[in-house]
Amino acid sequence: MHRITTSRHPVEIGPLIDSGIHAFLAQPAISKARKFILVDENSLQHCIPALMSAVEGLRGAELIEVESGEPNKNIVICTHIWEALSDMQADRNALFVNLGGGVITDMGGFIASTFKRGIRFINIPTTLLSQVDASVGGKVGVDLNGLKNQVGVFADPQVVYIDPAFLSTLSPKELRSGFAEVVKHALIADANYWKEIRKIDPAHYDNWQEVIVRSVEIKKRIVEEDPHEIGLRKILNFGHTIGHAVESHSLEGGKNPLTHGESIAIGMIAEAWLSHKKRKLSQQSLEEIVATITAVFPAHSFDDLDHHRLVELMRNDKKNQDNSINFTLLDDIGKAHYDQTCNAEEIRDALKYYLSVVKSK
Ligand SMILES: NC(=O)c1ccc[n+]([C@@H]2O[C@H](COP(=O)([O-])OP(=O)(O)OC[C@H]3O[C@@H](n4cnc5c(N)ncnc54)[C@H](O)[C@@H]3O)[C@@H](O)[C@H]2O)c1
Ligand SMILES: [Zn+2]
Numbered sequence: 001m002h003r004i005t006t007s008r009h010p011v012e013i014g015p016l017i018d019s020g021i022h023a024f025l026a027q028p029a030i031s032k033a034r035k036f037i038l039v040d041e042n043s044l045q046h047c048i049p050a051l052m053s054a055v056e057g058l059r060g061a062e063l064i065e066v067e068s069g070e071p072n073k074n075i076v077i078c079t080h081i082w083e084a085l086s087d088m089q090a091d092r093n094a095l096f097v098n099l100g101g102g103v104i105t106d107m108g109g110f111i112a113s114t115f116k117r118g119i120r121f122i123n124i125p126t127t128l129l130s131q132v133d134a135s136v137g138g139k140v141g142v143d144l145n146g147l148k149n150q151v152g153v154f155a156d157p158q159v160v161y162i163d164p165a166f167l168s169t170l171s172p173k174e175l176r177s178g179f180a181e182v183v184k185h186a187l188i189a190d191a192n193y194w195k196e197i198r199k200i201d202p203a204h205y206d207n208w209q210e211v212i213v214r215s216v217e218i219k220k221r222i223v224e225e226d227p228h229e230i231g232l233r234k235i236l237n238f239g240h241t242i243g244h245a246v247e248s249h250s251l252e253g254g255k256n257p258l259t260h261g262e263s264i265a266i267g268m269i270a271e272a273w274l275s276h277k278k279r280k281l282s283q284q285s286l287e288e289i290v291a292t293i294t295a296v297f298p299a300h301s302f303d304d305l306d307h308h309r310l311v312e313l314m315r316n317d318k319k320n321q322d323n324s325i326n327f328t329l330l331d332d333i334g335k336a337h338y339d340q341t342c343n344a345e346e347i348r349d350a351l352k353y354y355l356s357v358v359k360s361k
Contacts, residue, residue: 127177328340
């Protein structure tokens with residue numbers, strides 16, 4: 001069991017059965033509390049049986065199920081769940097348990113931290129993406145009119161319990177999606193980690209515990225220094241200015257949208273190119289980043305109309321200030337620089353660069 005203590009919330013990484021969850025639930029104030037577990041149909045099917053068999057203290061909990069997928073991470077679904085909690089007479093002592101991917105931990109954390117001005121919650125993330133990134137750090141919220149994470153708060157879970165065994169039922173596509181955040185952590189903060197993760201093929205890898213520990217340590221260090229994203233925490237947005245626009249745009253398209261990680265992978269290639277043009281990222285490092293990402297992620301294409309819409313979506317991004325489009329760019333692998341601005345033409349060129357490298361593969 002690997003325990004990471006942070007000034008915000010502890011994180012335990014290892015088998016649930018050996019974790020501190022039993023002691024946590026046995027505390028007098030918690031053992032008496034009503035418990036509610038938020039799931040989607042996939043975490044219900046693949047994770048509830050293991051959770052119930054490992055954690056006796058949750059067997060009497062009420063299950064609340066939502067439909068899976070990013071389009072369901074919205075305020076209408078929150079309203080249904082607040083109403084359900086209210087109907088079930090959840091009080092301020094209740095404990096809310098988020099069991100699922102980043103959609104569940106983002107939305108469940110928001111529901112819990114606002115219901116009756118906030119009830120306690122814990123995260124049990126079940127996707128690679130939520131285990132290495134989303135469940136940690138206290139950002140919770142939902143999308144609004146297709147724009148990512150427009151409504152939310154900073155709210156910390158009591159504890160995050162990460163059991164890598166849950167990853168055994170994830171598809172290669174979802175493993176890849178989580179791997180994008182791992183790539184991001186290495187690129188913004190740790191050149192040695194980069195050398196190690198470059199060798200990983202996420203679809204055929206089974207030593208995730210170590211990767212989760214390294215990624216959570218990186219995120220913890222950054223979040224502790226700047227919990228409310230005044231400065232340094234912005235480096236976690238590398239790949240996300242373009243990536244979030246790509247993700248929102250692909251959700252507008254309806255069927256078969258890109259995953260969060262697939263979108264961020266595109267964003268990281270385009271923003272690495274901007275880092276080369278506008279900062280000091282070398283040609284060799286740019287090529288290394290492109291080679292690593294394109295070896296794992298399938299190519300995606302957009303046309304001129306898409307470029308226009310993507311820039312429009314970026315203008316709405318909450319990371320912007322004073323109308324300019326805000327980026328985190330790299331000076332080198334492992335060295336990120338936040339509060340960089342780029343104009344629409346530079347962004348279009350970055351998207352064209354992405355298209356040119358995936359076409360040449
Ligand atoms: N709050 C943060 O700091 C932060 C950071 C990064 C990403 N995010 C958010 O996280 C979300 C993406 O997270 P995600 O990729 O986990 O999405 P997700 O929750 O949609 O999960 C992906 C898919 O995997 C399924 N699933 C979950 N656990 C499973 C399991 N063990 N076996 C099989 N299938 C399983 C889900 O039902 C879903 O279909 C986005 O909304 C993104 O904005 C938040
Ligand atoms: Zn992300």
